[in-house]
Amino acid sequence: MAGINNLGGQSGLSYVDQLKALQEEKKPNETTGKQDLKQEDFLSLLTKQLAQQDPFKPVGNDQMIAQMASFATVDGIGQMNSQFETLNTSMTSNQALQASTLVGRDVLVPGAAGMKQEDAGMAAMVKLPQAIDGLFVRIENEMGQLVSTFEVGAQPAGDNRIEWDGNDDNGNPLPGGKYRVKASGLMDGESREFEVSTYANVNSVLLGKGDGNVLLNLAGFESPVRLAEVLEVGNA
Incomplete structure (x- = not known):
């Protein structure tokens, strides 16, 4: 042609x-x-x-x-x-x-660091690959200092909710702020650290930078969290 x-x-x-x-x-x-x-x-x-x-x-x-x-x-x-x-x-x-309906509600997100309110406790979720006879929990403050330890006891495999009353080992209430939850236990004769997720309150919702992601601003978190990362929605 x-x-x-x-x-x-x-x-x-x-x-x-x-x-x-x-x-x-x-x-x-x-x-x-x-x-x-x-x-x-x-x-x-x-x-x-x-x-x-x-x-x-x-x-x-x-x-x-x-x-x-x-x-x-x-x-x-x-x-x-x-x-x-x-x-x-x-x-x-x-x-x-x-996602705007989540504002004011608690959501479960991956990460051991969570916010404790004044005169209140704190909840977290521990993921266990198999059942164990004893689960031990350690609470550290924002400076990395150990402030409380307690044993939860035998737990089945899967997600296990744990609750901390917000007090130190002597029963004294600790101030509100960011705390880190660590969980460990014996598995096959060896000490293991387990994956922990914590709850946080949703302050606001915003759109991503043109990438289609919806982001959540959480109380006590410096960076927003993607909506897709939310594992569970709690009470308002």
Whole structure:
């Protein structure tokens, strides 16, 4: 098939290659600004290509169908990308609306550090790979000092809720603030540390930076936590 004369003399190019060449010519510069290759450009190029073809070697039906299929594919992909962007925006907004109902509620998130309220205790969740005969809990303050220890006793495999009354080993109430919960026990004759998650109160909800994530601002947490990381929703 003969090429279009005004495409820099690039004869013999396929329809798709000529489209790419036209798109390169229409790239933005400092004076013209952004320009997009639209559907009218495809149709105009196809019309010119048919008008300037060699009459002794006209375009065959199979070539025409292949070029039209290429155009339909390119146009369809563009529309699909646009629809996915719209769907992603809608889903993110819907997640943010649903997450707004969590404001003022406690949520369980991964991490041993949690906030203890004044004149109150603190709860956490310990994940055990198998049942153990005795679970030991250590509480450290924000400075890393050990302030309380207690034994929970035998616990089954899976998630086990533990509660600390907020007092030190002498029964004295400790001030509110950030504390770290550590859990350990004997497993197969060896001392093991176990995964701990803590509860935190949701202060506010915000959207991610264009990545579709919904973030939660938690009391006592310096950085927001993704909604997808929440393991459990507690009471308000």
